[in-house]
Every structure is written in structure tokens, then in C-alpha cells.
Amino acid sequence: MPEYYPKNTATNPSDWLERHGDAMYRFALMRIRDSEAAEELVQEALLAACKNQATFSGQSSERTWLIAILKNKIMDEMRRRAKVAARHEEMDLEHLAPDPTFNRRGLWAVAVERWPESEAGTSGGAESGEFWAAFQGCLSGLPQTWADAFVLRELDGASTEEICKLLGVTSTNLWTMLHRGRTQLRACLEQNWFLK
């Protein structure tokens, strides 16, 4: 039988940076939120790809294959920084300061406004860049591990099981982190975007 899909024919490492470097950088930056760390991860992923060219089957596109390698590097980085954070208080949910959104009886201490139906121009185009900037600003107010959990869940659609394993937390802790994170983001985006 003739080989219709010979290995490695479609791919040439010297083109990767030119053709996929920027897309890889955006992918990493959206998840890691630090330009230097994102550049570093793109470089690591490309070097790993060079070493493992044999794993490229030609069945998926070159871009998909490179992004999959990059994604693994990003997850390693998130695992690493969750371990560092575990030594600090942000992961110690037992002793965390109570959520200022609610009073001592657990009732709303802040207003929750009705947002406009239009979803305020987040339907793509030029405004989505502005929304992204507002979102990043709000996200930076969260402890890093909460932000990472939110990003894994909302951008990558990772299951809570996968996120718990990656960040080394129990599901009860993850639900709490996502809840506190969403509550803080909701209030921040209400002020800085939806009702601006």
C-alpha cells in the first residue's frame, strides 16, 4: 500500500516562528497574562516541537500541533505557580477574609445592577479588544490562582476535575475560588464595562 501521509513532509521548523509565532504568543498571553512569561513559553514550545518532530503526524494542522505543545507548557507553568501560591494565604480558604460582597448574615452588602440587553458591544470587532482590556484589568485584581482557575474554566472549558488536579485543590475549594472570583469580576466589570 502506498503511503499517502508520509511523516514530516508538511512541516519545516524554520517556518514555524514566522507562520505561527504570533498566534502562539497570543494564545499564551491570554492564559498566562504576562508578556515575558508568554514569550518564554512560546520559545520552550518551539524548541520542544523541534525535538519531537516525529510526533507530528500530518493528520492535524501544523498550527494545532504546535498549540497543543504550547498548551502543555502553559499547564506546567500554572501548576508551578499554584504550588508557589499554596504557601501563601490565597489558597488557604479556611482563613480567608470574608467576602465583602455580603454582610455577616450572608445577605447582599452591595447593589447588583441589571445589565443592558445588548451585552455592551462584546460581539466582536474593535470593541472586543477594549472589553478584553477591561476584563484583564479586573482579572488582575484576583489572586493569581483564582484567575488561573477562571481562565482554565472559561477559556479552555476545562472540567473542574482537571482544574483541581492541575492546581492541587479540592473541588469544594475550587467552587469557592470560582465563586469568589466571579463575584469580584462581576462587580468590577459592572463598574468598568457594563454600566460604564
Added chain:
Amino acid sequence: MMIRRIATIWKILNAPCREMTLLLSREQDDPLPALEVFALRLHLLYCSACRRYKRNIGVMRRAVRRAADALDASSTPALSPESRRRIKQAMDDSSDLQG
């Protein structure tokens, strides 16, 4: 045993907004147990703030995903010329090492 169980059910049914919003958030990630679903429905009947919270976190989720997709499809931000040079150099070095 029975009394403890009833106390637990009572506690879930009468939980305040903080616990109800935790359930609303959790519902976005995992299926809720039947009792929690029931308690939440009941709470939302009379609590407009939690109804708005539910709607807002849904809007927020869709907005974030749409903006991420738009950014994926755009051409900025891009690697800086310096970092591009640095990465190219690193790739050349490693291919030299591999011969």
C-alpha cells in the same frame, strides 16, 4: 440521625444569598444535587438581586468567550521584534546542537 438530616435540609433551603450565589456559580461548572437545585429555584422566586447575579455571570461568561475568540482571530498583540530574534536564535542553536 434523622434530626441531623432534617437540620441539613432546613439549612440548605434557608441559606442566605452568599450560599445561593455559590450554588449559582457552581452550577456553571458542575451539575447540582436535586435538593440544592430546589432550594435555588425557591430562592430565586423572591430574590431579585440573586436573579440579576445569575444573569450577569452568564453574560460575563459569553462576553469573555466571544472576546477571546475575536482576539484569537486578530493579528495583535504580536511577538516583539527582539523576542522574535531571541527565539529564532535559540531555535538555530538547538538545531546546530542536534546536527
